[in-house]
Amino acid sequence: MKQRKAKFLMIMTMFLVFGAVPSLAHAGARDLVVIRPGGPSPSDEAQKQIDNLAKQLAKKAGWDEGATTGRYFNDESEGLAYIKQTKPGFVLGTLGFYLKHKDSLGLRVINQGIVHGKTESQFYLVAREGTLKSLADLKGKTLAGTHLQEPEFIERIVLNHALTFGTDVKVQAMPSLRALRKCNKGEVDAVILDEKEMESLSDLPFGSQLEPFFASKPLPNTGFMAIQNGPSAADIKSFAAATAAFCSFEDGKTICKDFDIQGFKPVNDSFYEKIRTQYKGK
């Protein structure tokens, strides 16, 4: 039986009228920022959603929910600018974001998202049937997909430094479905997919014409992280305990159901030491 899988970081999105970019409001050590590079646009309603989530977490943590805010960014540089300017205490970000900014922001992972019962996930490379057999075959070719919004993460962790982007292979960040269509037409040579995308490939009318030629090792999920010099140790503890109830929150329920999230498992930041070493260099 096929198992439904999902990317290790999920974020809620919705069909909405386009909204203006909200003005920056001052954040605090108990505030939350959600950063998903290449994710859906941060409309007014998406911001409201994240803000509501932050308030529900605050309430569960025993804090003044009215004084707690949440913000969402799908652009890494905008998210970083917000963090540097307003200094929120917590971030919900990808493994790629954590590895890239761990040192500059002093990030500490508090917990891992549990997605379809697992705290790790894989990435895959697919190409038109019979065209590519290994990573070495990708040299001189083009790789596309939405996950290339975080190229350093893909290059250093997913592909484990096997290829140098820009030199060995040309990369193009674009929505996964667009990349797959282009691959099917021969306009790009390969596409990088996460687990859920890989599993759903056969649902596409041209899916059977593409085949995987590479699978990454399982990579640990991230979840919520504390930002250095932000929250106190006591607040981190309260926040971590609050996230345990995430899937029971008014906003959290639908998110967890739609994205197959079962909750968040506490984890020590040192758990990521090995993968950080891999990220930093060969």
Next chain:
Amino acid sequence: MGEFPIDRAQLLAYSHHYYNPAGPVDSIARSLVAAQNVMIRDPSNELANYFAARSALWLLEFGGADIDRDTLADKGYQWAENLIKMNPNNGEYEFLAGAHLGYKIQNSISPSLIRLRVVHGHFQRATELEPGLDDGAPLRALGTLLVKSPPWPTGVGDIDEGIAFLEQAVKMYPNHPANHLYLALAYIEDKRFQDAQQVLDKALDLVKPACHGVCADHWRNEIKRAKKIVKKELKK
């Protein structure tokens, strides 16, 4: 609000008379109340459900901040579902259902992907049955839904297909400013800011001849907001 007729036929005529796409809000509200008054005694009156659903949608779009959007979208969707049951091959009824459920989802705290798929189904049917409604409204709605929804494999979102529907709306109905506006917004989503700028200029030119009153102000404000975003992005 003043006296309303009592007779059903007169109420329906009254409701139809007060529905004017250019507004103002009070006029549309009258149309809605009159239709609701018919449905008190005759809940399955097709015309009353239709007048009520279309007035409710107008109010959701142009009625301003004082509207109870959640309740109105809820009721609007019920009326539209009634209409579909009465006439399953009416594209406008499918459009009304998709639009009301879309507004309902927009205003709920935790919209679900399943409901987005239902909206998608309504708009898809509307596009198949009556693409020309209001100069391409089903194409606009379906296109925008596809652009903004969670993408494959999580949801129905497909930015390329969405843009294709919106470009089709502009091609088939080039004089409606909303077609250009929503295409521009889709280009913004796809980071095609130069393309968006050209389309927005066209949209602004079209507002005055296409629309008067409340909707003109609404479209102008939306276009100006989008132009600000494009200007900021092109400066980077």
